[in-house]
Amino acid sequence: xxxxxxxxxxxxxxxxxxxxxxxxxxxxxxxxxxxxxxxxxxxxxxxxxxxxxxxxxxxxxxxxxxxxxxxxxxxxxxxxxxxxxxxxxxxxxxxxxxxxxxxxxxxxxxxxxxxxxxxxxxxxxxxxxxxxxxxxxxxxxxxxxxxxxxxxxxxxxxxxxxxxxxxxxxxxxxxxxxxxxxxxxxxxxxxxxxxxxxxxxxxxxxxxxxxxxxxxxxxxxxxxxxxxxxxxxxxxxxxxxxxxxxxxxxxxxxxxxxxxxxxxxxxxxxxxxxxxxxxxxxxxxxxxxxxxxxxxxxxxxx
Amino acid sequence: xxxxxxxxxxxxxxxxxxxxxxxxxxxxxxxxxxxxxxxxxxxxxxxxxxxxxxxxxxxxxxxxxxxxxxxxxxxxxxxxxxxxxxxxxxxxxxxxxxxxxxxxxxxxxxxxxxxxxxxxxxxxxxxxxxxxxxxxxxxxxxxxxxxxxxxxxxxxxxxxxxxxxxxxxxxxxxxxxxxxxxxxxxxxxxxxxxxxxxxxxxxxxxxxxxxxxxxxxxxxxxxxxxxxxxxxxxxxxxxxxxxxxxxxxx
Numbered sequence: 224x225x226x227x228x229x230x231x232x233x234x235x236x237x238x239x240x241x242x243x244x245x246x247x248x249x250x251x252x253x254x255x256x257x258x259x260x261x262x263x264x265x266x267x268x269x270x271x272x273x274x275x276x277x278x279x280x281x282x283x284x285x286x287x288x289x290x291x292x293x294x295x296x297x298x299x300x301x302x303x304x305x306x307x308x309x310x311x312x313x314x315x316x317x318x319x320x321x322x323x324x325x326x327x328x329x330x331x332x333x334x335x336x337x338x339x340x341x342x343x344x345x346x347x348x349x350x351x352x353x354x355x356x357x358x359x360x361x362x363x364x365x366x367x368x369x370x371x372x373x374x375x376x377x378x379x380x381x382x383x384x385x386x387x388x389x390x391x392x393x394x395x396x397x398x399x400x401x402x403x404x405x406x407x408x409x410x411x412x413x414x415x416x417x418x419x420x421x422x423x424x425x426x427x428x429x430x431x432x433x434x435x436x437x438x439x440x441x442x443x444x445x446x447x448x449x450x451x452x453x454x455x456x457x458x459x460x461x462x463x464x465x466x467x468x469x470x471x472x473x474x475x476x477x478x479x480x481x482x483x484x485x486x487x488x489x490x491x492x493x494x495x496x497x498x499x500x501x502x503x504x505x506x507x508x509x510x511x512x513x514x515x516x517x518x519x520x521x522x523x524x525x
Numbered sequence: 526x527x528x529x530x531x532x533x534x535x536x537x538x539x540x541x542x543x544x545x546x547x548x549x550x551x552x553x554x555x556x557x558x559x560x561x562x563x564x565x566x567x568x569x570x571x572x573x574x575x576x577x578x579x580x581x582x583x584x585x586x587x588x589x590x591x592x593x594x595x596x597x598x599x600x601x602x603x604x605x606x607x608x609x610x611x612x613x614x615x616x617x618x619x620x621x622x623x624x625x626x627x628x629x630x631x632x633x634x635x636x637x638x639x640x641x642x643x644x645x646x647x648x649x650x651x652x653x654x655x656x657x658x659x660x661x662x663x664x665x666x667x668x669x670x671x672x673x674x675x676x677x678x679x680x681x682x683x684x685x686x687x688x689x690x691x692x693x694x695x696x697x698x699x700x701x702x703x704x705x706x707x708x709x710x711x712x713x714x715x716x717x718x719x720x721x722x723x724x725x726x727x728x729x730x731x732x733x734x735x736x737x738x739x740x741x742x743x744x745x746x747x748x749x750x751x752x753x754x755x756x757x758x759x760x761x762x763x764x765x766x767x768x769x770x771x772x773x774x775x
Contacts, residue, residue, distance in 0.1 A: 225570075225572035225705065226569055226570065226572075227567060227568065227569055227570065227571040227572065227705065227740060229569075229736070229739070229740040229741075229743045229744045229747075230743070230744065230747060232706055232708055233705060233706045234571065234572040234573065234705030234706070270706075282758050282759075282761065282762050283762070285759070285762035285763070285766065286761075286762040286763075286765040286766035286769070287766065288766065289762070289763060289766025289767060289769075289770060290765075290766045290769035290770050290773065292770075293770035293773065293774070294770075294773060297774070447762070448759050448762065448763075451755070451758050451759050451762060452755040452756070452758065452759050453755070454755075455747070455751065455754050455755035455757075455758040455759075456751040456752050456754065456755030457751060457755075459747040459748055459751055459754065461747075461754075461755075461758045463743055463754075463757065463758060463761060464569065464739075464743065466758065466761060466762070467761060467765070470761075470762065470765040470766075471765070474765060474766060474768075474769030475769070477769070478769065478773045516608055517608075518607060518608060518609075518671075519605055519606065519607050519608075519671040519672075519674070519675060520605070520606050520608075520675065521603060521604070521605060521606075521672070521675045521676070521679070522603075522604040522605070522606050522615075
């Protein structure tokens with residue numbers, strides 16, 4: 224059975240779309256990342272036009288994040304105060320990021336910049352996480368030490384607030400800064416930024432891994448709702464039929480992912496996330512430098 | 526079927542008589558043809574369609590007589606990008622069919638030369654019109670070939686899937702596939718009859734692909750009421766996520 228997508232204007236097999244949604248939802252529930260970095264290329268590979276894939280994945284991530292966050296909410300593993308602060312920074316960062324993107328586009332270096340940024344960030348973050356979590360697995364398998372040199376430096380910053388759910392007493396500047404930086408990157412790279420935010424929360428802010436997952440999802444809910452609204456309203460590229468089918472798979476996957484996450488040690492979770500991030504960096508390197516590129520391509524209807 | 530054949534044969538006589546009244550030569554006749562349905566509705570369960578066209582035979586047919594039928598449309602501007610070690614090259618087609626499907630009878634493939642097919646408007650590559658300043662470009666053929674190959678890879682151009690079947694009395698039944706990713710709009714169905722390697726008759730029908738049902742509602746909403754559509758998209762995400770969370774809790 225096939226269904227026709229009104230905005231994408233193609234017919235798709237709903238079972239394949241549900242399976243894609245389920246896989247991405249599982250990762251979302253497990254790691255607290257949106258999964259857009261995985262969902263968008265999968266949809267494009269299946270034949271969905273890129274503009275529709277990019278916009279619709281945000282709508283699907285919104286639903287899976289809501290489904291995933293409730294499981295963490297029940298476990299009292301969502302730091303709303305910290306999440307709200309980072310969200311504020313994120314919205315400001317993404318607004319600046321849109322301007323930076325236009326500037327890069329103006330100078331004609333947007334493609335190169337994005338590719339290099341992606342590989343550098345994913346490689347560095349994934350590598351460091353894998354290194355740290357492998358070391359942690361050999362010990363108790365818990366969260367990384369709280370007295371790192373970077374965090375000691377941050378302790379000197381003003382405007383300190385208490386974040387009881389995360390067990391932190393830190394300045395509001397680092398969470399705002401992390402949110403801003405992630406929002407900026409998200410706008411330039413065109414992704415939700417969860418895969419950058421999640422490790423930043425653990426290593427820079429010292430948020431416990433279990434609280435990180437729920438808090439990251441909490442923030443993603445608002446960011447994806449904002450993106451979905453803008454894309455649907457101004458570009459008309461959100462395909463509601465595709466989104467609905469993806470959501471069905473996504474929410475099931477998110478619940479399963481959250482349940483699987485409870486059975487893993489914090490270091491195991493971080494190692495798995497590191498492997499996903501490194502795999503994505505590897506895929507990008509392959510696509511950029513190894514995979515044969517088609518000589519010709521169509522650039523749609525002008 | 527016989528009644529339809531008689532009806533179409535009757536239709537065939539009328540244009541032939543008209544053509545003679547207009548003083549056209551006997552070698553160029555209007556073919557009588559009729560679509561089984563001239564409107565196709567795209568709904569949520571639309572997975573492509575098969576267009577059926579009936580074409581009446583010409584009065585004087587011989588061993589070389591045959592028919593070629595093409596589904597062409599809608600024409601839009603399209604660009605082809607070429608990646609070279611020196612950088613990107615762009616070639617603009619100001620008008621090129623989004624969909625092109627053609628079928629020919631064996632006699633046509635054997636006796637009709639490519640330039641005759643081009644003159645008859647049945648060549649996919651030459652249907653792609655470049656900008657006027659690129660008409661004499663030495664690379665035009667290469668760009669057109671690349672364009673056709675890319676369209677074939679998208680499933681929008683096909684050269685083997687259209688079937689032409691001869692029925693009683695020489696009546697032809699043509700089945701043309703309309704791919705699921707064909708955009709809504711007006712399509713031309715062009716039938717050309719050949720004899721001795723030359724075009725001797727033609728006809729053109731218009732097929733309209735329109736959105737219907739929920740497909741049309743959602744598309745129109747997204748284009749005409751973007752704000753409501755955006756609100757609906759967010760609401761859908763929140764609703765599905767909340768229902769899933771509620772089910773998960775239970």
